[in-house]
Amino acid sequence: MxxxxxxxxxxxxxxxxxxxxxxxxxxxxxxxxxxxxxxxxxxxxxxxxxxxxxxxxxxxxxxxxAMQLPLTPDVVVPTVLDGPREQIGERLVRLILTVTATPETREPMIALIRSAMTHEQAAGIFREFLSNALLLRVSQTLDVPHLRIEAAFAQMFGVLMARYVLRLEPMASADPEELVELLAPTIQRYFTG
Amino acid sequence: MxxxxxxxxxxxxxxxxxxxxxxxxxxxxxxxxxxxxxxxxxxxxxxxxxxxxxxxxxxxxxxxxAMQLPLTPDVVVPTVLDGPREQIGERLVRLILTVTATPETREPMIALIRSAMTHEQAAGIFREFLSNALLLRVSQTLDVPHLRIEAAFAQMFGVLMARYVLRLEPMASADPEELVELLAPTIQRYFTG
Missing domain, CATH: 1.10.10.60 (Homeodomain-like)
Known part of the structure; x- marks a missing residue:
């Protein structure tokens, strides 16, 4: 917020x-x-x-x-906390797919990822933000091991790259709700499994 | 081979x-x-x-x-097929972490991914190879929906990026066998769940 x-x-x-x-x-x-x-x-x-x-x-x-990122700790953490713990996976996958659904919110994030992939300095900034602000905070708030939060991050990072950058079919055109159904159990297991 | x-x-x-x-x-x-x-x-x-x-x-x-890629269909498909179907996840995660463990095998692959992230032409070539050669062949050989194979790809792609490009800790320094234990059930579920 x-x-x-x-x-x-x-x-x-x-x-x-x-x-x-x-x-x-x-x-x-x-x-x-x-x-x-x-x-x-x-x-x-x-x-x-x-x-x-x-x-x-x-x-x-x-x-x-500053980076026009749609997924801030203040958006992600309440979404994860607000509701039954056994539906964290579903809520989180739906949130991530929803906020990245429009190019306006997605492009600045993808631009930052592109920079992080190709420039060590940008990678350092992105790494510190991800590790110390976003993922560590989710990990501590929910008392889930950091490595498991990173595995969940890696799943959703890979999905966004496959869907929007590599544009692999059928993932690029898949219905968001089909992706929620497919991915939510994975994220849920990392958080509570 | x-x-x-x-x-x-x-x-x-x-x-x-x-x-x-x-x-x-x-x-x-x-x-x-x-x-x-x-x-x-x-x-x-x-x-x-x-x-x-x-x-x-x-x-x-x-x-x-030509691209010096360590993960070819001729390596991946037999690994997936050779052994009990209920251990596909474990075999595949271990294979991917093993072949990417040394910089010599990993760097050409990461270079191709970097190009694909930043140049549309490289993304097109990588997309065609992934979709039509690697992932589709795995999908058809095992009779698993293409979207599920792409979800498994997205998980491992995200892990390799987090571990070797973004170098997020603790994932970057995690023991490979700890990652196999964490990730194998995810991949297994996409293949047979």
Missing amino acids: TTGRRPGRRPGSADTRGEILAAARRVFAEKGFDKATVRGIAREARVDPALVHHYFATKENMFAA | TTGRRPGRRPGSADTRGEILAAARRVFAEKGFDKATVRGIAREARVDPALVHHYFATKENMFAA
């Missing part, structure tokens, strides 16, 4: 949010995810750190917004 | 095999996998088609040799 669509009571020009995100992209590119700080991004954007906190509650959210 | 290490009774200089592979790379790059023919590659290499057949029994083998 990103804030900042309606800045409300705090100061900030119409472009302040955009300027913070541009500064965030520069700082993440230079420092990586782990070493970047909200304070450093505020300094780069020449705004008060409190304003950065106002727009983006966490560094993870700021990274996701 | 590639032949050609010991050319034996047929003619051919020490470099003939290498010249055929160089010609194959040019023809695959120009025509794609499906439209390339053994005859066309022989013409490009200025050798008799029978000599090409002698070195490489099939177009699939020639592609795998």
Whole structure:
């Protein structure tokens, strides 16, 4: 959940949010995810750190917004937690297929993956975000071993690559609900099996 | 299984095999996998088609040799077939982790995947090889729906990317046998579940 669509009571020009995100992209590119700080991004954007906190509650959210990533910890974790534990697989597969269904939400994520596949620096940033923000947080919140969360990640990463980048048929044209049925038991087993 | 290490009774200089592979790379790059023919590659290499057949029994083998791919249909299919059907998952996961364990066998495959992720033409060639040679053949040989074979491919593709390209920990350093235990039931379910 990103804030900042309606800045409300705090100061900030119409472009302040955009300027913070541009500064965030520069700082993440230079420092990586782990070493970047909200304070450093505020300094780069020449705004008060409190304003950065106002727009983006966490560094993870700021990274996701800067990279236009649709799958942030704040989206994934509640989806995983909200509902019966024995349907985690189904909820997670459906969420991932839904948020990647439109090119607008999918393309920035695929662009980041492409960079991570071909540039070591981008791979480092993506690795830190994935490991330390997204997957580790899911692992800790649900008390599931990190390796099992990575196996689930690998399954869905492979599906998105096969479906949208390699465009392998029949997967590329498969009905989302058919994929949910096929993949949910795999994800469920990693989480609770 | 590639032949050609010991050319034996047929003619051919020490470099003939290498010249055929160089010609194959040019023809695959120009025509794609499906439209390339053994005859066309022989013409490009200025050798008799029978000599090409002698070195490489099939177009699939020639592609795998030209791209230095360790996982060819002639390696994967017998591994899948040779042994109890209820241990297909275990055999296949162990095979894939074993052949990708050394950088020498892994790097050419990862280079091809990188190209496929960033260049549409390379993606087309990789797609045709995967779909029409490797995955479809496994699907038909075992009478398992193509989509299920692609789900298994997606799982292992994601694992190799997480382990060797993104280098996510703990997966990057995980013991192969721990990964076999974790992943084999997933692959088994896609094949026989």
